Amino acid sequence: MTSLPKGTARKLGLVIDLDICVGCHACVVSCKEWNTSGYGAALSDQEPYGDEPTGSWLNRVHTYEVTPSDAPAQIVHFPRSCLHCENAPCVTVCPTGASYKRVEDGIVLVNEDWCIGCGLCAWSCPYGAREMDQRAGVMKKCTLCIDRIYNENLPEIDREPACVRACPTRARHFGDLNDPESSVSRLVQTRGGMDLMPEQGTKPVNKYLPPRAKREPLESFASQRGDSDRNAGSRSAGLLDWLDKALERLG
Amino acid sequence: MHPAASVIFFTTASGAGYGMLVLLGALAPSGLLPTDRWFGGVALALALGLVTAGLLSSTFHLHHPERAWRAFSQWRSAWLSREGVLACLTYAPAVLFAASWLYFEALSGVWGPITAGMAILTIYSTSMIYASLKTIPRWHHGLVPPVYLIIGLASGAVWLVAVAAGVGEIPGLLLYVALAGIASAAALKLLYWRSVDAAAPSSSPGTATALGHIGTVRQLEAPHTVDNWVMREMGFSIARKHIRKLRRITVVLGFAVPFVVLGGLAAGSLPELPAALLAVVSVSVGVVAERWLFFAEARHVVALYYGRVSV
Amino acid sequence: MTAEHSQPYLDCSPKVSDEIRRTTCYMCACRCGINVHLRDGRVRYIEGNRDHPVNNGVLCAKGSAGIMQHYAPSRLRTPLLRIGERGEGKFEEISWDEALDKAVSWLASVRARNPRKLAFFTGRDQSQALTSWWAQQYGTPNYAAHGGFCSVNMAAAGIYTMGGSFWEFGQPDWERTRMFMIFGVAEDHDSNPIKLGLSRLKARGAKIVGVNPVRTGYNAVADEWVPITPGTDGLFILSMIHELLEAGRVDLDYLLRYTNAGWLVIQDSGAPDNGLFARDANAEPLAADRNNGGVAPAKSVRRNAALQGTFRLPDGRSARPVFELLAGKYSHPAYAPETTAETTGVPAGQTQRLAAELARVAFDEAIVLERPWTDVYGEQHTTMIGRPVSFHAMRGISAHSNGFQTCRALHLLQILLGSVECPGGFRFKPPYPKPVSAHPTPNAEFQPNQPLAGPHLGYPHGPEHLLLNDDGSPLRIDKAFSWENPLSVHGLMHMVISNAYHGDPYSIEVLFMYMANMSWNSTMNTKGVMEMLSAKHDDGSYVIPKIIYSDAYSSEMVAYADLILPDTTYLERHDCISLLDRPISEPDAAADAIRWPVVEPDRDVRGFQSVLLDLGARLGLAGMVTADGSPRYTDYADYIVNHERKPGVGPLAGFRGTDARARGRGEPNSSQLERYIDNGGFWIENIPEEAQFFKHANLAYQEWAVSMGFFDRPHPVTFALYLEPLAKFQRAAEGHGERIPPEHLRERIRETFDPLPKWYAPFEQELLSESGKLGKFPLHAITQRPAAMYHSWGTQNAWLRQIHGRNPLYVPGEVCDAVGLEDGDWAWVISHHGRIKVPVARMNALNAKTLWTWNAIGKRKGAWALTPTAPESTKGFLLNHLIHELLPPRGDGLRWSNSDPITGQGAWYDLRVRIEKAQGEASECEPRFTRQISPVGEGPEEVAYGEEWST
Ligand SMILES: Nc1nc2c(c(=O)[nH]1)N[C@H]1C(S)=C(S)[C@@H](COP(=O)(O)OP(=O)(O)OC[C@H]3O[C@@H](n4cnc5c(=O)[nH]c(N)nc54)[C@H](O)[C@@H]3O)O[C@H]1N2
Ligand SMILES: Nc1nc2c(c(=O)[nH]1)N[C@H]1C(S)=C(S)[C@@H](COP(=O)(O)OP(=O)(O)OC[C@H]3O[C@@H](n4cnc5c(=O)[nH]c(N)nc54)[C@H](O)[C@@H]3O)O[C@H]1N2
Ligand code: SF4
Ligand code: SF4
Ligand code: SF4
Ligand code: SF4
Ligand code: SF4
Ligand SMILES: [Mo]
Numbered sequence A: 001m002t003s004l005p006k007g008t009a010r011k012l013g014l015v016i017d018l019d020i021c022v023g024c025h026a027c028v029v030s031c032k033e034w035n036t037s038g039y040g041a042a043l044s045d046q047e048p049y050g051d052e053p054t055g056s057w058l059n060r061v062h063t064y065e066v067t068p069s070d071a072p073a074q075i076v077h078f079p080r081s082c083l084h085c086e087n088a089p090c091v092t093v094c095p096t097g098a099s100y101k102r103v104e105d106g107i108v109l110v111n112e113d114w115c116i117g118c119g120l121c122a123w124s125c126p127y128g129a130r131e132m133d134q135r136a137g138v139m140k141k142c143t144l145c146i147d148r149i150y151n152e153n154l155p156e157i158d159r160e161p162a163c164v165r166a167c168p169t170r171a172r173h174f175g176d177l178n179d180p181e182s183s184v185s186r187l188v189q190t191r192g193g194m195d196l197m198p199e200q201g202t203k204p205v206n207k208y209l210p211p212r213a214k215r216e217p218l219e220s221f222a223s224q225r226g227d228s229d230r231n232a233g234s235r236s237a238g239l240l241d242w243l244d245k246a247l248e249r250l251g
Numbered sequence B: 001m002h003p004a005a006s007v008i009f010f011t012t013a014s015g016a017g018y019g020m021l022v023l024l025g026a027l028a029p030s031g032l033l034p035t036d037r038w039f040g041g042v043a044l045a046l047a048l049g050l051v052t053a054g055l056l057s058s059t060f061h062l063h064h065p066e067r068a069w070r071a072f073s074q075w076r077s078a079w080l081s082r083e084g085v086l087a088c089l090t091y092a093p094a095v096l097f098a099a100s101w102l103y104f105e106a107l108s109g110v111w112g113p114i115t116a117g118m119a120i121l122t123i124y125s126t127s128m129i130y131a132s133l134k135t136i137p138r139w140h141h142g143l144v145p146p147v148y149l150i151i152g153l154a155s156g157a158v159w160l161v162a163v164a165a166g167v168g169e170i171p172g173l174l175l176y177v178a179l180a181g182i183a184s185a186a187a188l189k190l191l192y193w194r195s196v197d198a199a200a201p202s203s204s205p206g207t208a209t210a211l212g213h214i215g216t217v218r219q220l221e222a223p224h225t226v227d228n229w230v231m232r233e234m235g236f237s238i239a240r241k242h243i244r245k246l247r248r249i250t251v252v253l254g255f256a257v258p259f260v261v262l263g264g265l266a267a268g269s270l271p272e273l274p275a276a277l278l279a280v281v282s283v284s285v286g287v288v289a290e291r292w293l294f295f296a297e298a299r300h301v302v303a304l305y306y307g308r309v310s311v
Numbered sequence C: 001m002t003a004e005h006s007q008p009y010l011d012c013s014p015k016v017s018d019e020i021r022r023t024t025c026y027m028c029a030c031r032c033g034i035n036v037h038l039r040d041g042r043v044r045y046i047e048g049n050r051d052h053p054v055n056n057g058v059l060c061a062k063g064s065a066g067i068m069q070h071y072a073p074s075r076l077r078t079p080l081l082r083i084g085e086r087g088e089g090k091f092e093e094i095s096w097d098e099a100l101d102k103a104v105s106w107l108a109s110v111r112a113r114n115p116r117k118l119a120f121f122t123g124r125d126q127s128q129a130l131t132s133w134w135a136q137q138y139g140t141p142n143y144a145a146h147g148g149f150c151s152v153n154m155a156a157a158g159i160y161t162m163g164g165s166f167w168e169f170g171q172p173d174w175e176r177t178r179m180f181m182i183f184g185v186a187e188d189h190d191s192n193p194i195k196l197g198l199s200r201l202k203a204r205g206a207k208i209v210g211v212n213p214v215r216t217g218y219n220a221v222a223d224e225w226v227p228i229t230p231g232t233d234g235l236f237i238l239s240m241i242h243e244l245l246e247a248g249r250v251d252l253d254y255l256l257r258y259t260n261a262g263w264l265v266i267q268d269s270g271a272p273d274n275g276l277f278a279r280d281a282n283a284e285p286l287a288a289d290r291n292n293g294g295v296a297p298a299k300s301v302r303r304n305a306a307l308q309g310t311f312r313l314p315d316g317r318s319a320r321p322v323f324e325l326l327a328g329k330y331s332h333p334a335y336a337p338e339t340t341a342e343t344t345g346v347p348a349g350q351t352q353r354l355a356a357e358l359a360r361v362a363f364d365e366a367i368v369l370e371r372p373w374t375d376v377y378g379e380q381h382t383t384m385i386g387r388p389v390s391f392h393a394m395r396g397i398s399a400h401s402n403g404f405q406t407c408r409a410l411h412l413l414q415i416l417l418g419s420v421e422c423p424g425g426f427r428f429k430p431p432y433p434k435p436v437s438a439h440p441t442p443n444a445e446f447q448p449n450q451p452l453a454g455p456h457l458g459y460p461h462g463p464e465h466l467l468l469n470d471d472g473s474p475l476r477i478d479k480a481f482s483w484e485n486p487l488s489v490h491g492l493m494h495m496v497i498s499n500a501y502h503g504d505p506y507s508i509e510v511l512f513m514y515m516a517n518m519s520w521n522s523t524m525n526t527k528g529v530m531e532m533l534s535a536k537h538d539d540g541s542y543v544i545p546k547i548i549y550s551d552a553y554s555s556e557m558v559a560y561a562d563l564i565l566p567d568t569t570y571l572e573r574h575d576c577i578s579l580l581d582r583p584i585s586e587p588d589a590a591a592d593a594i595r596w597p598v599v600e601p602d603r604d605v606r607g608f609q610s611v612l613l614d615l616g617a618r619l620g621l622a623g624m625v626t627a628d629g630s631p632r633y634t635d636y637a638d639y640i641v642n643h644e645r646k647p648g649v650g651p652l653a654g655f656r657g658t659d660a661r662a663r664g665r666g667e668p669n670s671s672q673l674e675r676y677i678d679n680g681g682f683w684i685e686n687i688p689e690e691a692q693f694f695k696h697a698n699l700a701y702q703e704w705a706v707s708m709g710f711f712d713r714p715h716p717v718t719f720a721l722y723l724e725p726l727a728k729f730q731r732a733a734e735g736h737g738e739r740i741p742p743e744h745l746r747e748r749i750r751e752t753f754d755p756l757p758k759w760y761a762p763f764e765q766e767l768l769s770e771s772g773k774l775g776k777f778p779l780h781a782i783t784q785r786p787a788a789m790y791h792s793w794g795t796q797n798a799w800l801r802q803i804h805g806r807n808p809l810y811v812p813g814e815v816c817d818a819v820g821l822e823d824g825d826w827a828w829v830i831s832h833h834g835r836i837k838v839p840v841a842r843m844n845a846l847n848a849k850t851l852w853t854w855n856a857i858g859k860r861k862g863a864w865a866l867t868p869t870a871p872e873s874t875k876g877f878l879l880n881h882l883i884h885e886l887l888p889p890r891g892d893g894l895r896w897s898n899s900d901p902i903t904g905q906g907a908w909y910d911l912r913v914r915i916e917k918a919q920g921e922a923s924e925c926e927p928r929f930t931r932q933i934s935p936v937g938e939g940p941e942e943v944a945y946g947e948e949w950s951t
Helices: A026-036 A120-124 A162-166 A183-191 A241-250 B005-027 B037-058 B065-072 B079-102 B111-131 B144-167 B172-198 B205-209 B229-234 B240-266 B272-296 B301-306 C066-070 C096-113 C128-138 C152-162 C191-204 C217-221 C233-247 C252-258 C298-304 C322-330 C337-344 C348-364 C403-416 C493-502 C526-534 C608-619 C636-642 C672-678 C699-708 C724-733 C743-752 C763-770 C813-819
Strands: A012-017 A059-067 A074-081 A099-101 A108-110 A130-132 A139-141 A172-176 A207-209 B216-221 C019-024 C033-039 C042-048 C080-082 C091-093 C118-122 C170-172 C179-183 C207-211 C224-226 C264-267 C286-288 C295-297 C318-321 C367-369 C384-386 C389-393 C426-428 C510-514 C546-550 C575-577 C589-595 C682-686 C779-784 C809-812 C826-830 C835-843 C850-854 C912-917
Touching (some): A012 A183, A074 C217, A120 A130, A120 B229, A130 B229, A172 A183, B005 B079, B005 B111, B005 B144, B005 B172, B065 B079, B079 B111, B144 B172, B144 B272, B172 B240, B205 B216, B205 B301, B240 B272, C096 C510, C096 C608, C118 C128, C118 C493, C128 C608, C170 C389, C179 C348, C191 C207, C191 C217, C207 C348, C233 C322, C252 C403, C264 C322, C286 C318, C337 C348, C348 C389, C493 C510, C575 C636, C589 C672, C672 C682, C813 C912
Parallel strands (some): C118 C510, C179 C207, C510 C546, C809 C835
Antiparallel strands (some): C019 C033, C170 C426, C575 C589, C589 C682, C809 C850
16 A cells, blocks of 8 residues: 555664765766666666766755855755655555555655556655656656665675765765664754755655854964964064074974 | 646546536436437537546556556555546446436436536546645645636536537526536636735745755756756746736636637527537637646746746 | 555565676776676676775765766777778778787887887876886887876976875875865865765864865865965965964974975075075085084084074075075065955955964864884984874866966975874875985987887986987977976876977877877867867878877777777776876875776777787887797786886785785786785785884885885985975076076076975966956866766766766856856857857856866767767867967967976966857857767667666
């Protein structure tokens, strides 16, 4: 049934740190690379060498310019994939039962053998996280690398999503957001993890950590030790009147 | 939203078909419509034909129509499923209603009203497929189901008028029902437009990215340099001037022209069949325009990630 | 009805692969370790190697797209011989024997008659140890890799100043640094390491400052952004130095110990040795003892050296310490932040604050490591003092005509803060630091059928090491090591085609290139260069008679070559990332690595290095043939294992000796490659604890380096605040010495060869203002590397081109409003040299005088197995059409190269432009080019990689 489970034992998801994401797209491509021969149909590409190259991806990275009222414009790089919402409209809207949320870990998946490719789930997703594969005609979405995180054919340490493993800035964290003690939950706690479009009522599991405030602390030599040596400014005292004193202290 | 021809035909055709079934099922048994087999036969055939054609075309936009049967399974949660189930269930009373009318010539009985009721539910569930989508503010609106219903009824009525004109003369009541339907359809649609045009956006690039607290958010670079499926499907948007033009077409052909023509008929000042057919053509084109706009004007919140400042 | 939940059964442990082969990535020059998962003999998946020192398991977008590169339809399939016109792309397929015979016949005749008629230049070459050796054995003076247009300013300034630079030479102490400033970096070569490092800094809450006209990428995540105006970093840095000197916030003890701060500089204007170091009879530099004023060899005076004052030399002349000259120069008001703000675009307050912050972190937050060590002067230290400020920089400061001095200025700042090779500061990676004295000097003396006496590239100590004919004209085709660019230690690849075409200094017969797209994104003045490559004499023969080129893919350059030697992909061949070449060491360890054929080629292609050795053998080049004239090496793998530069030292330092236990030095080990493969494709050797810092002066490190075979004797480095070789060139420019620069270059050399870092306006700007045209070109235009695209070659990649299939020109909001531009509009961008029509996009997080775009997205129609109407060739563009390899004409009829006057580094980012709105509907970028015929056809309509395995 595509009705949502009453609750899920765990809430596996990603926590993405916008403070360090440099927009390098490593997570995007490693996701494509793992998943195109992983769960479900291949992530096909149309006109791959043609005029309108486009294909199915499960993770995409935007670049935004954010302009505060009182400071220069800044840039924030922004990865976007399925948030594995607790209250996932994409699941309840699915007429076939292909879309479902796993009761054990909350991962939202598409059972591609049942999918009729109506696209309704993508319409219902506020986050553009679902893409219809144009070759297989089924709906593709982030699987949270379900074929990695539990995969006994992979070494323990590699049982994490491909995007998390690849991210060169370690901006992506994977874990159980149901467990308050988990590293991801603590990150969310300490860094003030954010929901995307909370007003949509989807209750996303994935969280985003905000960019830290840009620091430009006031600082001057006057406020520092060694200031006693500071050149009065007048050259009269000799080129660098602090020098001899400083050298004396060297002994 | 990308206006898919198959879906537009589906909603308009089946809408009119179910509208006819509603009127036939509700009015015929109490003798408020012509009771002769000719009228009944043609009207029911046309109604079920429109419904069936619509339903079939709705499967065209599926990538896996061969699995369409699975779509009946989720009636507990999914409106598309409910719509499918109801659409199919409706055939049962409709067929029995037709049989009782055409074969036993026993019009009175439960099947007419039941057919009418089921038809109403079906149109309603069709409308709810769209109205239930929070992601598309212009669809997630209280007036969407009533508009779907009333437009279905109005266009259905106009069709019935034509049928009646074809097989005999048009009963006055039917004309007044049609006129009333058209008038209220127009009223509701205009009301709907005013309200959605005025609606304050619920989401913004700021809430979409959760970066609004820092400053105004603007996309500098998209994740890909060619539109992907999401953009083609949900990023669709049309220019203001086109919108205005199409709204005019809707009002004129969908409501004004049919209203005047039927009004003329009521006044007995027009040749029945040609006028009725004109009304049918006009209302159909108008409703298709209305439905095309319903999609084309609808903006999905995902567009906020792709540079739209509001939806 | 209650909705109960049910879900399908799922096998969460599907099979991944049959086998994992660990090798080295080559989607860029970073050289990360990769695990290549193979299934049914095909590549299933590529992931980072967690054990690898470079990337610790992470993998960038390019690396993850390796599959699409390896199976790209643009791969060349067989040797090709041109049958059409140059640039047309008409070829016939030939066999390897035919190809090699042809190459040998061309190369042999040139070698027998006049070896300099061969110009052999390589691009993204990771085997320069081999290619340079080959060229040396062949005997042409004309060899270099692409460093001359890439970032030689960075490398040369670093080596000359402190024995090493950034990237391969060293990196910040990511573990301990507390304030990090990054200048002019978009991606850099150490792509993953920088990202890993930045995240470690963030985790520790260290402050990151980005100095860059554009606020994307690393600058986006920086805590503070300095929106510098292009070409002015030198001034900004010297302004911070001004502040530090004024405040007396420099590390005097460090300066006295490790630099030439106390060395005496002769003050005798007009004398041939004015401005050189005062030296004793043994050429030992002298210093004055600040306690008694006595003048003695600097190494004996050391920490007692006087840093200011004027002292009498034994010969009666006067001299002053370097530090006083330095302090005198930079405390001048001309360097005050208030004065420089206008030019740099950096508010005075920000410059002052940053200088103060650097001082606070360096001195008030100093680190002390309890790690005893002994310096090369015999002094024992109980601790290691750390200055936790560090810096990194790349082409943003080096790709300018004032780049050498700007890079020097940055190193000066590091040294004044005492933050080089200390905990928390900048740390060298073995075999660096390596002083100029440990590097060769350049060679070019050639004779028919004879090897060159020594390597082509080296580090001149003065005019005596220039490569000149007796008439003072350049010996090399690129004019490297000539008066035009005396310290061009990487050559000037960007001038080769232009010079050869103009026969200036002379013409050539064979142009032999490897892995460089010189008819497109890799060259300045792209259109002009395409014309030069296809230009003919009246008799119909090509001005550049023969072009041999090795590429792996159907690039733009392929169309201009006469003979194509198709290479393999990086997964199909042996390679060697050698300490003799461009190391991948870490500050705490020496490391090198290999590539090996993890899959077999399915085409008639051969690894270029093996082909080069084959050619060498057929030409009978010394070292490549045995006594009986038969090939010395069967292939590159054989060479990697058995070649020795000096006894016991070969391409790979690991697993040497018959027992595979020797490191650094040791006789060849026939199973060496197997050992590397078992070890994950790399080898790493830790530096002993007490040797890990202050390497330039650390006894234990110097001894370790000798034991490893980096040096034959210790080579400590004295950091050069004052760079004497530059003073020597200044004297020559004044007419002193045997070798004197031609008249027209004297003033420029006097002005720019300042032994103390100086800032001068970039040449293009200078010349434009001289001719009163600067007003017409008020804006700067620059490019950035996209993280998810590698120059031209990322475009053939079905995945990467979806991310960057076209590029807009980013224009500051103010400029948009002034010119009336909106997103999606098209505009003309005009430089002194050319005009391009491009789509624009508005941007505010950007220096207000600067336009920028992504580099190398634009493609020629027909290249890379793309459709001729692909977006890259209609809505993608190159800025290169606006950049000339020459400076704006001065009316003297001379060809002034658009390069740094000291190193010859291409001044890509000196470009000045204006922008105008393009009228009418524009659909395609300009200039447009004819379509090149693809020797490999076009790629398929659809790709669904891995379909056969997907579950
Ligand atoms: N992904 C990827 N990685 C690459 C490459 C690639 O093509 N793709 N190319 C490789 C190669 S060949 C090289 S040489 C390296 C180059 O590595 P980078 O030096 O990072 O390459 P650029 O993109 O030239 O970066 C120049 C940066 O300096 C800024 N800039 C320009 N002018 C100035 C200036 O005057 N002052 C300052 N402070 N900044 C300035 C630009 O905005 C840009 O951010 O990257 C290597 N790594
Ligand atoms: N406007 C502007 N222009 C620039 C720069 C800039 O910042 N701005 N940067 C400059 C710099 S720093 C550099 S280094 C150059 C880089 O420019 P190039 O050196 O031209 O680098 P690519 O175009 O990436 O690759 C060169 C060729 O190598 C080929 N190749 C790839 N893999 C292999 C292989 O395995 N074997 C062989 N034989 N060939 C292979 C590719 O097909 C391509 O034709 O661009 C320069 N051009
Ligand atoms: S890999 Fe990491 S840093 Fe790069 S875009 Fe993805 S999240 Fe950001
Ligand atoms: S992000 Fe979209 S697809 Fe993912 S669970 Fe939420 S609604 Fe469904
Ligand atoms: S596309 Fe597939 S998964 Fe999505 S709603 Fe339709 S049937 Fe369900
Ligand atoms: S979790 Fe796996 S599927 Fe989801 S975005 Fe990351 S890599 Fe892609
Ligand atoms: S940075 Fe990326 S492309 Fe370059 S070597 Fe490393 S993984 Fe490969
Ligand atoms: Mo480069």
